[in-house]
Amino acid sequence: MSILIKNGRVIDPGGNIDAVLDILVEDGRISKVAKDITVPAKDMIDASGKIVMPGLVDMHVHLREPGREDKETVSSGSMAAIRGGVTSLLAMPNTTPAIDSAENIRLLKKIIQKTANCNVFIAGSITSGRNGCRLVDVVSLKKEGVLAITDDGSSVDSEEVMSEALKNANKEKLLVISHCEDRSLANGGVMNLGYISTQLGLRGISNGSEYKRVARDIELAQKTGAAIHIAHISCRESVELVAAAKKKGLHVSAEAAPHHFALCDEELMSYDTNLKMNPPLRSKDDVAAIRQGLTDGTIDAIASDHAPHTENEKEIEFDRAEFGVIGLETELAVSITELVDKGLLSWLELAKRLSFNPSRILGINKGTLSAGSDADIIIIDPSKEWKVAAEGLVSKSKNSAFLGRTLKGVVEYTICAGKVVYQQP
């Protein structure tokens, strides 16, 4: 089994390469990257005029299986992933049951083995049943191969519990991903607190409910020496806190979701529940800060926070609709449209945020096209435009924040472990 990708503009953040080259894939690995490779291959792809980069590594995905297969499954979610150019993803543990024990991990691994369409990695929870109280047994979770622990969907409110979790995780060299939200400050809000929430008469969520928890968790990471990754940061103060922590040399990394750098709370004037997520769409100023953070490297990674919900949970009153939007199928195109096209990131820097950096944070050997690495590659048409429509999405749920919008960048091929798993029809 071999594939030769000819004449594409190869973007390899691992080797800092941005050049027109050929790539030879053999037996699931990249065997050669060079000019004018002439070795005969079983399949040949002409990639002239196209971008060839590592498949995306999305470190924040809710696959909903087990428990809510009506929203998404490992199969449908990973299908959405490869359509969107994602070849590796980290599945969040807020399923039913939660991924909080070796037994539950083994259950999930079986499902992944049978049905996944791309590399699906597993995050375990921090506390048992994600109840915020009783810590999981990190030793056995680590043994089963989780890449991180997180109670994502909720924050660990108790400082003592979080501190212990970081200590234990640090002993096992396991990453802790923190969903930063002080619910007492979030005050039951459903959107960003500001002039827009005032106009709409909706309860607002302050920036403080996020950044005060970011500050606490950075402090705990410093005290315990553990590595912490701040999930889906959405406001200016959080970006500033992460920047300061990095300056101090702490093991702190951060991710932002495409909706948080592409959209602001002004979009909500229509009460569109597909724009309701947690953290919420913030002010224009916060969006500018997230963009700046992505440009200057304060924010390491772009992750979708893909959160599928059924129509029944979304097509209702704004107050009552579920928080969350899907993102696997749009994150690459939104990033191209909002960051590359607007001159905020080069292709190489984009590939770092989407593939290389999340791989390093998670400690997996992905996100590079160097010879010898896993052949997880995407080929994209960088200038082709498409309109996001519910009918065109393969995710089981259609709750995209970008429905009706025109985006730039179409995935033509997704190659995972040396096999073409998706080809644009």
Place this chain on the structure above:
Amino acid sequence: MVNKNPAWTRKDLLGLQELTRDEIELLLKTAESFKEVISREVKKVPTLRGKTVVNLFYEPSTRTRVSFEVAAKRLSADVINIAIESSSVRKGETLIDTGKNIEALKVDIIVMRHNCSGAAVMLAKNLHASIINAGDGWHEHPTQALLDMFTLKEKLGVIEGLKVSIVGDIAHSRVARSNIWGLTKLGAHVTVCAPPMLIPTGIEKTGVSVTSSIDEALKDADAVNVLRMQFERDTENAFPKQLEYFKNFGITAERLKKAKKNILVMHPGPINRGVEVSSDVADGPNSVILEQVTNGIAVRMAALFLVSQANEHILKKNTGVKAKNEKVLVK
């Protein structure tokens, strides 16, 4: 009677924020002619004969519901009242399903009160029937603001240039929001007055002045609109105590002494005597509270009439297009 209103093209009345000054003025002008109707001995016109109006109320309300019912009956429409216990809604059908079921009964206008902001907007998007927002969460209560403005205009002649103060829980008040949009569009100077925790973020961007001093709010004001303090809804982190509120913000005869002699005292009702307003003021010469109630009928008749007429036009146009397409298909 105004018969043709090319200036009104909306099938719904959802809020005053989205309306132009012309549209608001048209509503007020139309209400004037209906005020004349309800002052006659025979208070009924056949304008909406054959039309059906449903009052769909997810929140308890007597005053607004009855006002809409009277307004619809004065226009000869058939009226059906549906009250739904909001707490049981989650288990039952969705709002859109309820709306579609009501529409399937061939209802022309749904007047809805709902405890969630944006509920009327959502329903309007999903139905062909006209929706009149009778209050949605903290968002808007357009007919209340219209009747407040109608009363101001009737009493003082113009709205442009008036100084109107709104006192009370601005943060959680749809009455305040609708009044702010309507009054500022018509050129009034609006001041909102409340304890700091009841002033919503960024409200000054609407063009209003903000104060936490009741004396400042009353000084030079042509009218003061006193909001009902809903202490029973006290789920907020910070909320003033009842007595403390009256002491600092209650409208009393003593305080009115420092205001303009003819200042109008308005209240959307029902009044909490001794909480936001003292009895002597509520029943006193400055109070126009009961006239507001009467004017509410005229304003709601105008709203029912205008949306009904516009929607008839929209539906006719749509069926016209449909019929045309069908003809083409037959060919």
